[in-house]
Amino acid sequence: MVIQNTVSKDFISTGIPGLDNILGGGLTKERLYLLEGDPGAGKTTMAIQFLIEGAKQGEKVLYITLSENEIELRAVAQAHGFSLDGVTIHEVIQETNLLDPAEQYTALHPSEVELGETNNLILEMIEKMNPTRVVLDSLSELQLLSGNALRYRRHVLGLKQYFANRSCTALLLDDKSSVRLDLQVRSIAHGVISLQHFDSDYGAERRVVRILKYRGINYRRGPHDYSIITGGIVVYPNAIVAESRHLAERSQVKSGLAGFDALIGGGIEEGSSTFISGPPGTGKSSLACQFVKAITQRGEKAAIFLFEESLNTLLNRSKGIGLDLREPYESGLLTVNQIDPAEMSPGEFTYAVRALADNGAKVIVIDSLNGYLNAMPDARFLATHLHDVLTYLGQRGVLTFLIGVQQGIVGPMSTGIDVSYMADNVLILRYFEARGAVEKAISVFKKRGSAHETALRRFEITSQGIEVGAVLNNFQGILTGVPSFISPTEITILHHDKL
Numbered sequence: 478m479v480i481q482n483t484v485s486k487d488f489i490s491t492g493i494p495g496l497d498n499i500l501g502g503g504l505t506k507e508r509l510y511l512l513e514g515d516p517g518a519g520k521t522t523m524a525i526q527f528l529i530e531g532a533k534q535g536e537k538v539l540y541i542t543l544s545e546n547e548i549e550l551r552a553v554a555q556a557h558g559f560s561l562d563g564v565t566i567h568e569v570i571q572e573t574n575l576l577d578p579a580e581q582y583t584a585l586h587p588s589e590v591e592l593g594e595t596n597n598l599i600l601e602m603i604e605k606m607n608p609t610r611v612v613l614d615s616l617s618e619l620q621l622l623s624g625n626a627l628r629y630r631r632h633v634l635g636l637k638q639y640f641a642n643r644s645c646t647a648l649l650l651d652d653k654s655s656v657r658l659d660l661q662v663r664s665i666a667h668g669v670i671s672l673q674h675f676d677s678d679y680g681a682e683r684r685v686v687r688i689l690k691y692r693g694i695n696y697r698r699g700p701h702d703y704s705i706i707t708g709g710i711v712v713y714p715n716a717i718v719a720e721s722r723h724l725a726e727r728s729q730v731k732s733g734l735a736g737f738d739a740l741i742g743g744g745i746e747e748g749s750s751t752f753i754s755g756p757p758g759t760g761k762s763s764l765a766c767q768f769v770k771a772i773t774q775r776g777e778k779a780a781i782f783l784f785e786e787s788l789n790t791l792l793n794r795s796k797g798i799g800l801d802l803r804e805p806y807e808s809g810l811l812t813v814n815q816i817d818p819a820e821m822s823p824g825e826f827t828y829a830v831r832a833l834a835d836n837g838a839k840v841i842v843i844d845s846l847n848g849y850l851n852a853m854p855d856a857r858f859l860a861t862h863l864h865d866v867l868t869y870l871g872q873r874g875v876l877t878f879l880i881g882v883q884q885g886i887v888g889p890m891s892t893g894i895d896v897s898y899m900a901d902n903v904l905i906l907r908y909f910e911a912r913g914a915v916e917k918a919i920s921v922f923k924k925r926g927s928a929h930e931t932a933l934r935r936f937e938i939t940s941q942g943i944e945v946g947a948v949l950n951n952f953q954g955i956l957t958g959v960p961s962f963i964s965p966t967e968i969t970i971l972h973h974d975k976l
Contacts, residue, residue, distance in 0.1 A: 486694070489610075489646060492530030493523065495712030495828075496670075499688060499697040504668065507644050509637045511616075511662050513651040514672030518684070519705045520650045521545070523672070524612040525554055525564070526709050527648055531610040532563030539608040540566045541599055543618040557709050565606060569598045592622040592632070600639070609645055616651040616662060630661045637665055667692050672703075683822050686712055702824025713828035716865045727926070730840075730876055733771045736945030737764075740919065740934055745902060746926035747839075748874040750867045752896055754881040755906030759917055760938045762786070764904070765842045765878040766800050767943055772840045772876075773805035779840040780812040780833045782826075784848020788813050799942035812838070818852050823862040826853070830866050834875050841870060845880040846896060864899055871901075901925040906936060907956055918949060920956075 488503030497503045504510060514520050528538040542550060547566045554561050595618075603611065616633075623629035633649075640647040651662065663669050669689040674682045685700035703712040729744030738744055745751055745768070753761045769779040783791060791813065795802045805811040812833060816826070826849075830841060843849060853859060870877050879896060897903050903923040908915055919936040921929045933956075935946035953961050 489534075490530050491523070492526035492528075493710055493712055495701070495703070495714050496523075496686065496710075498714045499686070499701050499712065500668075500691065501694045501696045504646060505694070506646055507641055508667035509640055509647045509649065509665070510668045510670065511649050511651060511666040512670045512672070513653055515674070516652050518672035518674055519703075519710050520652065520672060521550070521553055521614065522557065522705060523710050524614065524648055524650060525550070525557075525559060525561075528564045528610055528612055529559055529561070536610055537606060537608040538564050538610040539602065539606055540564060540612045540614070541569055541602065542566065542614045543569050543595065544615055546570065557707060559709070565608070567602045569595055592619070592624075592628075595619070595622060596632070603639075603643065603645075607643065611640065611645055611647045612650065613647065614650040616649050617653075626661060630665070633662055633665050663690065666690070668694075673700075677819060681820050685824075702822040702828075704822070704825060713822070713824035715824060716827055716831060716869050727874060729927070730768065731771065732764075732767050733774075734767060734943055734945055736934060737767075737919075737943070740930045740932075740945060741902075741904075741921055742924060742927040742929040745876060747876055748871045749901035749926055750871065750877040750879060750899065751902040751904060752879045752881060752900035753904045753906065754883055756883045756908060759906035759908065760936065760943065761880045761882070761906055762791075762842075762844050763795070763798055763800065763938055763943060764906075764919075765844065765880060766791075766795050766802060768840050768876065768878065769811065769842060770795075770800050770802065770805075773802075773810040776810070777839045778810050778812070778833075778837045779805070779842075780814070780830075780838045781842040781844060782830070783813060783815045783844055784818075784852050785845065788815055797940065798938050799940060816848070816852050818848075821852060823853055823859060827862055827866050827869075831869055834870050834873050838875060840876045840878070842878045843880065844878075845882050847882045860896070860899075863896065867899055897923065905956075909952070911952065919945060 486502065487506045488497075488500075489506050490497050490503045491500070512520050512523060524540070528540055531538040540550065546568055550566055551561060599613070613636075619632060620629050623632055636647070636649075649662065649666070668691040671687045671689050672684070673687070674684040676682050684703050684705070686703050687700050688696045688698070697714060697717070699715060701712055701714050703710055727747040727749070729746055731738050731744040732741075753764055755761050766781075769781065772779045781791070786794075792803050792806065802811055806813060814829060830843075833841060849863070850859060867877060879900060881896070900923070902921070902925065905920050905922055907918050907920075909918055910916075917936040917938075918933045920933045921931070930948075932948040932950075933952075934948055935944075937944045937946065
C-alpha cells in the first residue's frame with residue numbers, strides 16, 4: 478500500500494492562478510476536495526482546467542462522468558480552446574434504455590443494483606489507469622443511487638480512503654440538485670470550494686467563489702469575484718493591502734502648467750490620490766489628462782479607465798485642446814480601458830487596476846466615480862473596494878485621479894459618493910457668472926503631501942491647452958456660482974482684518 482502524503486503544504490496547482498492564490502498556494506496533494514455550485518456556475522470548466530494542469534506536469538489524469546457524455550465534455554473544452562491531450566475521459570453511464578418498461582427494477586430498489594455496478598465501473602478504471610488526479614462528476618448521481626444519507630456518507634468515506642491510499646488527488650463535483658441540502662460531503666472533504674452566481678437586474682450576473690473549508694491552510698476568506706471567458710475561468714482575488722505595505726520617499730509630479738503647480742504647492746506627490754470634482758464641462762478629465770501627458774512625455778506608463786466616454790471621443794477631445802494622447806496610446810505608454818455598464822464586477826475592476834500598476838503604470842485615471850457606481854449597480858461595499866484600490870496604488874507610488882461629476886451647474890452640489898475622506902488631495906472646479914459671461918474657477922480644498930494655495934484661480938481650456946490664471950481677488954462668493962465684486966478698498970480692509 479502506498480503511504481499517503483503527510484505534508485500539508487505540498488501543493489499542486491489548480492491550473493487557475495487566481496484560485497491558487499486564494500487557496501494559499503494550491504491544493505494539498507492526495508486529498509479529497511468538494512467543488513460545489515449550481516448548474517452553470519462553471520464546475521466542469523474548472524475541473525477540466527485542473528486536469529489539464531496535471532497533464533502538463535506529466536501526471537496521469539482521469540475525468541469520470543456519471544451524467545455528461547464524452548462528446549459534451551470535449552465540446553466544452555473546444556469552446557474554451559483547451560487541448561485534452563493527456564486527459565482520459567471515462568463515461569459511467571448506464572447503457573440500458575431507461576424508458577423501456579422491461580428495464581425497470583421491480584423486486585429490487587435501483588440502489589441495490591445500480592450503485593454497486595456504478596462503483597465497480599469507477600474502481601476498475603482507476604485500478605487500470607492509476608491516475609494522480611481524478612475528477613468525479615457528479616455526486617448528485619451517487620446520492621440518488623445511495624437511497625439514504627447513511628449509505629451515501631459511507632460510500633463517500635470509502636472513496637476518500639481509496640483515493641488517499643492510491644496517492645490520488647480527487648475533486649468531487651456537486652451541482653446541488655439533490656432534493657435536500659446535504660452537508661455530508663462537506664464534513665468529509667479536506668477542502669470545499671463553492672461557486673455562486675447572482676442574477677442582476679441589468680447586465681451580466683455576478684459570480685463569486687468562496688473557500689468554505691480548507692484544513693490546515695490559511696486561505697483567503699470571503700467572496701472573490703470570478704468570470705467565465707473564452708479560455709476558461711479567471712478568479713480575481715481580493716486585494717489585501719496589508720501584505721504589501723512599505724515606506725518610501727515620494728517625489729512630486731509636475732503637471733507642466735506653471736499656474737496649476739503653484740496652486741497645488743509645486744506638484745502632486747507620487748502615491749497620492751486626487752479627487753477632482755465639478756459640474757459637467759468644467760475640465761475635470763482634461764486636467765487629469767494633463768498629468769497623463771506629462772508622465773508619458775517622460776517615457777513612463779499611464780492608464781485611463783473610461784466609464785462614460787469612448788476611446789475615440791477621448792483621443793479627439795484631447796487633441797482639440799492641445800493634449801494629443803494618440804501618440805502615447807499607439808506607442809503603448811498609455812492604456813485605455815473602456816468599461817461597459819453592468820458588465821464588470823468590483824473584483825474584476827480591482828484586478829485590472831492592480832495589474833496595470835504592477836506593470837509599471839505611474840498615473841491611473843478613473844473617469845468617473847459616477848460611472849463606477851452605475852457600472853456596478855447591484856454590488857455592495859463599492860466604497861470599500863475603492864478604498865482598497867487607492868491604498869494598493871498608493872503603496873506602489875502610483876498617482877491616482879478620481880473624477881467626480883457633480884449634479885447641477887451652480888449652487889449646492891453632490892457627486893453621489895463621498896470619497897473626499899479617502900483622497901489625499903481634493904480639487905474643486907466651479908462655474909461662476911461675471912461681467913455677463915460664464916467663467917471657471919479652480920481651488921484646492923485639501924492636500925496632504927505639502928502646503929498649497931487657499932486662493933481660487935481662474936481656469937480656462939483653449940485650443941492651445943489648459944490655462945490656470947491669476948488669483949480671483951476681486952470676487953467674493955464664487956463657490957455659490959453668483960459672486961459679488963469687491964473693490965480694491967474692500968480687499969485692503971479684509972486683508973487688514975485678517976492680520
